[in-house]
Amino acid sequence: MDELAAREFALKILKRVEQGAYADKMLESLLPQSRLSDTDKALVRELVLGVTKWRRRLDWILKVYLVKGPDRLNPWIRNILRLGIYQIVFLDRIPPWAAVDEAVKLAEKYGHEGTKRLVNGVLRRVAREGDNVKYPNVKRDPAIYLSVYYSHPLWTVRRWIERYGVAETVKLCEFNNANPKVFIRTNSLKTTPERLIGQLEAEGIEARPNQLLVDFLELESAEGLFKTRCFLEGHFQVQDPGAGVAALLLEPRPGERVLDMCSAPGGKATHMAEIMRNQGLILALDKQKRRLRTLQENMKRLGVQIIQTKAEDALNFTSEPFDRVLVDAPCSGSGTFCRRADARWKMRERIEELTGLQLALLKKGAELLKPGGVLVYSTCSIEPEENEMVVERFLKENPGFTLEKAEKVLPSIAEQYVKIFPPRDGCDGSFAARIRRRGEYD
Incomplete structure (x- = not known):
């Protein structure tokens, strides 16, 4: 185990993330190519995602111990300090002295003697005094306090407080900062939730029914999950229940022609194929051919035979009309902050x-x-500008379409729309609306 190499690997990713790269995509592309051990890869993932998620709080702590503030630092040194503080404050399994020592070694390599002394001095003080850091006064301005303490943008926190109130915003921020849960969707073409629980238990994986959607299970851990016979034989697909509501609301039927407009990586397409009992046609579109490869691999593993994939921009696509259409639109991902640092x-x-x-x-x-x-129409966002406001504008401009109440299809979780709220429902947030095109004789 080479913890210095792991921290340096994390440092290089964090610098690129600060410049605009996506943390999860960087980890996905770079970690498999590295020579790090599995243990070191796990540490890199923990450090990159943790520092990215807690950046605002880490920088607040830095301001307490820096004369000029973190923004004035060389980016390498700023991220070395963030890494060190994150380990000292949030990772109990790493001794503070080890976090300080490894950070000083990195500062020596990426800075100079002065920055080496700075990193050593700041981190030693954090290790001694970090529990006594004063945060903004919660009574004076709850939004500023929550923004710093729970590490979310102030603009986001203010709008959530206005919409949900302080107490619910605290719950939402806490959910976003927790470790994401692991959910799987039972492949109904091959098994049932009850049988799958027993099959997984026999392979050392503990699973329990999800309270939101019947075909979904929640796991205690994903360790070893992708080596199980259940996975290799296609008895399940990893998917969050928040992402599962769209296919259920669409209600595709066996024999129909269905269009999935923004399909990759294809979790919703394979879900619809299962609902349709592998009868009919699903055309899965995505702009990027490489992203459709994941869907094609899952189709084979799951035994799904009715999906055709096509690499094309949905806005330019032409075809005979379909019985049902799923528009799972690109969005801010505000319902998935727990998962996307x-x-x-x-x-x-x-x-x-x-x-x-x-x-x-x-x-x-x-x-x-x-x-x-x-x-x-669905998103993994909880923001009205991306959800009901888009639907309402569309319906206003297109009188040939009507909104159908989602509660008629999913009465236990929906009203006019499906709105999955993370702290209430225990999974990723999402939105879905069901729209019908008026018939020829309406």
Whole structure:
């Protein structure tokens, strides 16, 4: 185990993340190519995701011990300090002296004698005094306190407090900072949830039923999951229940033609194929051919035979109309902050850049729908600008379509729309709306 190499690997990724790269994508592309041990790879993942998630709180602590603040530091040194503080404050299994020692070695390599002394001095003080750091006054301005203490953008926290109140915003921030749960969807073509629980238990994996959706299970751990016979033989697919509601709301039926407009990596497409009992056709579109490869691999493993994949921009796609259309639109991912460490820091700009595309995709999906057909518009966001506001604008501009109450299909979890709220429902947040095109005789 080479912890210095692991920390240096994490440092290089964090510097690129600070420049705009996505943490999860960097880990996905770089870790498999490295010569690090599995233990060191796990440490890299923990450090990168942890520092990215807790960046605002780490920088607040840094400000307490720096004369000029973290923004004035060389990016290498700033991220070395973040790494050190994260280990001291959040990782009990790493002794503070080890975190300080390894950070000083990195500062020596990426800085100079002065920055080496700075890193040593700051981290030693954090190790001694870090529990006594004073945070913003919660009574004076709860939003600033929550933003710093729970490490979320102030703009995001203010809008959540206005929408949900302080208490619910605290719960949402706490959920976002917790370790993400592991969920799997039972492949109903091959087994049942009850049988799958027993099959997994026989292979040393503990699973229990999910309270939100009946075909989903929650696992205690994912360790060894992808080496089990259950996985290799396609008895389940890893998927969060929040992502599972869209296919259920669409209600695709055996023998129908279904369009999945933004399909990759394809969890919803394979879910629909299972609901359709492998009868009919699902056309799965995605702009990037390489992203469809994951779907194709899962199709083979799951025994799904009715999906055809096509690498094409959905906005340019033309076809005979479909019985049902799923528009799972790109979004800010605000319902998945627990899983996507850097999404919280990009939320505002993502909302601003994506709402036009979301509406355009919804309009295109509607064009490809038969009279009397059903369309579901879904996101993994909890923000109204990406959800009901997009749907309401579409319906206002397109009187030939009508909103159907989601509670008629999913009465236990929906009202007019499906709105999955992470701290209440215990999984990723999501939104789904069911829209019907008026028939020829309506």
